[in-house]
Amino acid sequence: MTQPVAAIILAAGQGTRMKSDMHKVLHPIAGRPMLHHLLGSVAKLAPAETVVVVGAGREQIEASLAGSAVKFAVQAEQLGTGHAVQQAEAALAGFDGDVLILYGDVPLVSDGTMARMIARLHAQDAPAAVVLGFRPADPAAYGRIVADADGGITKMVEYKDASAEERTVDLCNSGLMAVRAADLFGLLGRVKNENAAGEYYLPDIVMLAAADSRTSAVIETDAWEVAGVNSRAELAGVEAAWQRQRRGEMMAAGVTLIAPDTVWFAHDTAIGRDVVIEPYVFFGPGVTIAEQAVIHGFSHIEGATIGQGAEVGPYARLRPGAVMGKKSKVGNFVEMKKAVLGPGAKANHLTYLGDADVGAGANIGAGTITCNYDGFFKYRTEIGAGAFIGSNSALVAPVKIGENAIVAAGSVVTKDVAADSLALVRPPQEEKAGWAKRFRAAMMARKAASQS
Template sequence: MKSSKSKVLHDLAGLRLIEWVRTCALEAGCERIICVVGDANQDVRDAAEALSMEIAVQEPQQGTGHAVDCAKDAVGDFEGDIAVLFADTPLITTQTLNSVFEALTEADVAVLGFEANVPGAYGRLIERDGTLEKIVEAKEASAEELAVTLCNSGVLASQSGRLFKALEQVTNENSKGEYYLTDVIEIMRKDGGCARVVRGHEDEMLGVNSRADLAAANASFQTNMRNMALEDGVTLRHPETVYFSYDTVIERDAVIGENVVFGPGVIVKSGATIHAFCHIEGATVGEGASVGPFARLRPGTDLGPDSFIGNFVEVKNTKVGRGSKASHLTYLGDAVIGAGSNIGAGTVTCNYDGFFKHKTTIGDGVFIGTHTSLVAPVTIGDGGFTATGAVVTKNVPADALAIARVDQVNKLGWAARFREAMSKRKAKS
């Protein structure tokens, strides 16, 4: 990765690789998650512990079989089913992992495989009569075995006792001098066990070993999300330019314009429209609401039904009521805005005093004049008005007009005298 941080801490669509795998395991019903780390990966260990994972240390690193065996003490007397997952393979779905566990109802060990378009260096899954006979590493495969396109994802599941009993018999007599997890297949079969292959889609099995792989995994994820959105009744004006996060929720009949980016924590409700070139993160967009173009919604934003956030408007930690509008060139931060209010162009909620954030409250049916500065904490009562260019530092009662600006003074002839004096100064320079 050519990075100061470990590979599995890199981000994919708003979630680190290690979190993708953890989420999959949790959603599949796994009771415990043990993360196997090396001594050099303290950042991975710290991240895993912060995610409430148990830790097992593999030192030195002597292959995948050795890695799983290093978790034996952590597993302890647990006698249930165990799945081995890889933190750099983030796109395996919960449904697929559940299928691997379900296969254990009729097999002693289940392996997740896929049909590869280009098998390359993947290990080959050799089946006979509907059961898995063995897994052969590409470097040690015969020409006939290399022709097989059913490949090993690395994911494997088995009952705890059977798995660790088989691992005791694994040796490192191979070209790499490592203990292969895949050897447990033949060992279990020799002991009378049954092994089966569960087939997943190749796109799920993308492993990440470089920045290019990370980009490819993200591209695959984005394609799947776009297709799902279209199938669910969402209009994407130009699908290839819309980017989703791992948890983006868009309801049917929403319309998404070109070049829209969704960060984590976004819900777009039915009938809402997101126009082109918007960035949205940690926000809820209500039914029938309209956003953009060129708008930014930051975390804590909650737009009510039929509200309107126009071009070059930034909203942060603000609740906007039904039908309220901020049409252009406005910043709304740490505010609550009632229903049916109009926020004029150039309005700013001045929410930060250099030390603390403060709240602005705007009632129902309020009209905020163009270029108003609302110095929080401040409240504008229902039906209130602020004059254009006002700097509002005091609460405005309901149905009142706030005028907070210096009276205009016209100095006749001043501009002509100024130009004449400056012209003479410039001529002398």
């Protein structure tokens, strides 16, 4: 692409079918607002300008993009897609290049598809506009594209205005376009609203260009890539499409997914080769997993870094700030938060490690918790390399357990423990001979008397 590129993203609709106080385009796909997905793809083209057309709920969108280089244009009245694009004219004053027209609620279109649209705009036949088409299983009420064998568009028509014969065409209009800036706003200025909906349709610029003896072209993509979101059900459908795509990418990159459909990735999940992921694992944002790690089933992981050869779960929860060193292990019903587990260290079951540093090779017994919160402030626990923490121990932070120290089972540790020491914090065991027998006899007699 030798010409500069600008992107106009339409996000002015009210999204009433979402039944939400959150703006439609800010609903997340894989833990990331759908508008941000689209902007991420646009950014790969290094656009000279990006303009988001806002309307209802604009404050939410503007706050979401605060600090970015995005420009905003306001569509005060929703009078159709052509009218929406017109609102970006002032923001692109002086821009001379190619313009991509995208939709904030169509988040999965890739930078590769955008690049194909721009490339087609500069093909030898120099079309006035390039339209992105698709062939859905059910064309439903989509606008139709009538095109020749070479992709030249002979007619574009909205479903409401299409004839019965035109409605049999299965090539549909996604709404996405590429147009030269020198052509776009001049054509838009000629668009009329003489149609069934009384709106100014963006696709009308294709037929206006045809009236000037200029052809336009269509290129095609898969239906999932241009799926739009207007309801919670459609949001779930787009999420599912994104997940299917990412699972395929992960497996192609060398990750084993034993039951792919049960694994849920975030937009930024990064996984190394030869990692094995068992069924029913959920990744929130911010997870990085090194090579050869194993993630057992029913684990929930977000904001965590998992080292080479580490083992997680089953039924483990890693929260933001959890770091697992090489060949470390957390087992079933273990939770970590802002905690570092050193290389080879283990917490095999029923443990909470919060605000903690665990040294290499340390072993954390079942039922151990780091008591990191006093109701007002958080404190850290430090466990030295090679230390052994006995089962059902409570480490009351701030506290340090020295290297190779042993904390006896059932201890409540409130003071630092020196390296190589044994900490035994529990009352001495006392035994009263015959007490249990006498107690049972007395209780049985009492129960019998109450029933007589």
